[in-house]
Amino acid sequence: xxxxxxxxxxxxxxxxxxxxxxxxxxxxxxxxxQPEEASRLFAYQAQKxxxxxxxxxxxxxxxxxxxxxxxxxxxxxxxxxxxTPAVDMKKRxxxxxxxxxxxxxxxxxxxxxxxAGWLGHGQYQATERMAQMTPLARQAAVAHVxxxxxxxxxxxxxxxxxxxxVKWLTKRLGTPVSPPxxxxxxxxxxxGRLLPGNAGPVAQFMYHDxxxxxxxxxxxxxxxxxxxxGFRFAREGAVNVFYWVDGKFGYALSAGIDKGELxxxxxxxxxxxxxx
Amino acid sequence: MDSRTILAELPRLRRYARAxxxxxxxxxxxxxxxxxxxxSRLAQWRPGSDLRAWLFGIMHNLRVDQLRCxxxxxxxxxxxxxxxxxxxxxxxxxxxxxxxxxxxxLPEEQRAVLLLVALEEMSYEQIASTLxxxxxxxxxxxSRGRERLRLMLDGHHPVAHLRVVR
Numbered sequence: 001x002x003x004x005x006x007x008x009x010x011x012x013x014x015x016x017x018x019x020x021x022x023x024x025x026x027x028x029x030x031x032x033x034q035p036e037e038a039s040r041l042f043a044y045q046a047q048k049x050x051x052x053x054x055x056x057x058x059x060x061x062x063x064x065x066x067x068x069x070x071x072x073x074x075x076x077x078x079x080x081x082x083x084t085p086a087v088d089m090k091k092r093x094x095x096x097x098x099x100x101x102x103x104x105x106x107x108x109x110x111x112x113x114x115x116a117g118w119l120g121h122g123q124y125q126a127t128e129r130m131a132q133m134t135p136l137a138r139q140a141a142v143a144h145v146x147x148x149x150x151x152x153x154x155x156x157x158x159x160x161x162x163x164x165x166v167k168w169l170t171k172r173l174g175t176p177v178s179p180p181x182x183x184x185x186x187x188x189x190x191x192g193r194l195l196p197g198n199a200g201p202v203a204q205f206m207y208h209d210x211x212x213x214x215x216x217x218x219x220x221x222x223x224x225x226x227x228x229x230g231f232r233f234a235r236e237g238a239v240n241v242f243y244w245v246d247g248k249f250g251y252a253l254s255a256g257i258d259k260g261e262l263x264x265x266x267x268x269x270x271x272x273x274x275x276x
Numbered sequence: 277m278d279s280r281t282i283l284a285e286l287p288r289l290r291r292y293a294r295a296x297x298x299x300x301x302x303x304x305x306x307x308x309x310x311x312x313x314x315x316s317r318l319a320q321w322r323p324g325s326d327l328r329a330w331l332f333g334i335m336h337n338l339r340v341d342q343l344r345c346x347x348x349x350x351x352x353x354x355x356x357x358x359x360x361x362x363x364x365x366x367x368x369x370x371x372x373x374x375x376x377x378x379x380x381x382l383p384e385e386q387r388a389v390l391l392l393v394a395l396e397e398m399s400y401e402q403i404a405s406t407l408x409x410x411x412x413x414x415x416x417x418x419s420r421g422r423e424r425l426r427l428m429l430d431g432h433h434p435v436a437h438l439r440v441v442r
Contacts, residue, residue, distance in 0.1 A: 008415070008419050009415045009419075012415065012418055012419060012422070013400075016393060018399065018400075040423075040426070043426045043429075043430075044422045044426065047375075047390075047394070047422060047425055047426065047429075048393070048394040050375050051295070051375070051379070051390070051391065051394040051395060052394060052395060054295075054375055054376060055291050055294060055295045055391075055395055056291070056395075058287070058290050058291040058294050058295075059287040059288070059290075059291055060287075061287075061290070063283075063286055063287070063290070064304055066304070066308060067286055067290075067304065067307060067308060067311065068283070070308055070311040070312065070315075071279050071282040071283045071286060071311060072279045151308065151312065152305060152308060
């Protein structure tokens with residue numbers, strides 16, 4: 001008889017049922033003569049079963065939205081997201097009246113888009129530009145930079161509780177506030193949060209497109225200079241910001257996307273606010 | 277690798293992560309990190325190779341990084357209540373808690389091998405390549421882990437039906 005001695009590895013392979021038949025028979029002979037070893041292996045088998053029983057229910061849990069989103073993230077082509085149904089703007093009361101600067105604003109966008117190269121071409125200009133940024137644009141850009149990279153908890157209240165989000169922010173800001181619908185532009189609402197402004201609360205809504213690109217709309221109700229503006233543009237690092245003031249309301253739209261694209265979204269936001 | 281194949285792997289990744297770290301929120305964070313890293317390193321995945329092993333390997337490396345950064349014995353803030361899945365009856369629950377607690381006390385590297393064998397039913401060779409360790413190390417960790425778990429369960433809460441009465 002020239003049987004190989006039974007090793008510890010053989011015993012585990014026996015528990016895990018990966019031994020070839022002839023070797024398994026040899027292990028069974030061995031165990032028949034070694035009841036202590038048999039009982040040890042029996043315990044290992046029981047462990048294995050118990051672990052499955054303990055953790056297999058996880059397989060049947062519904063998957064958290066964050067994970068589903070991440071599984072999909074880089075796949076859905078942009079055009080599919082663009083094809084989502086048009087939005088009902090009437091359902092979305094946003095903020096107050098709008099002055100007659102829309103035409104001026106559109107001109108400003110066209111002008112600024114044309115001047116992208118000028119703005120981007122030197123560090124000196126960029127720095128100077130930053131120094132000149134209004135508190136509104138700067139605060140919005142900082143809020144964007146802080147929250148938009150957060151994969152796990154970018155917002156306090158998610159879009160699936162949009163009603164609660166609207167109620168809550170309306171109450172805290174003391175004026176009706178709700179997120180514009182940007183689905184037709186390929187941006188879906190992720191949710192929103194409350195932030196400290198200079199003297200009280202401000203709101204931030206976050207959107208993303210199918211590639212995961214995020215965009216934030218910052219809404220402040222503490223503009224005291226009461227001088228309405230058309231679209232203004234500012235840039236901080238990689239973040240572009242379009243902002244405008246209407247009465248006590250200040251809006252700033254921030255994203256790390258190019259200015260032309262951001263202008264397109266800003267125009268849509270502006271339109272919705274005006275046509276509320 | 278596309279979102280459908282990723283989706284198919286998600287439940288298993290979650291199960292393994294839950295078993296590894298215990299806490300549900302922490303486990304799902306680990307899965308999220310795994311997916312993010314997976315997408316960002318898509319170029320390193322060879323089409324046709326085993327996607328599951330590749331993702332488990334990523335998760336393992338993330339876990340190693342995490343442990344290196346935070347050191348032992350840290351608790352996640354705010355979400356400390358762990359939600360081990362439980363069966364219905366009281367006696368079952370005690371037993372299940374014992375197993376979960378004993379599992380948590382195993383050294384991380386032994387727990388990983390034990391779970392890949394028990395839950396994922398990976399071959400020892402697959403585990404070696406997933407964890408980036410030699411086959412012999414897989415076997416010694418499996419052996420030590422199983423024995424340690426057995427002794428813990430015996431000592432704390434004798435599980436009568438696991439014993440052969442002589």
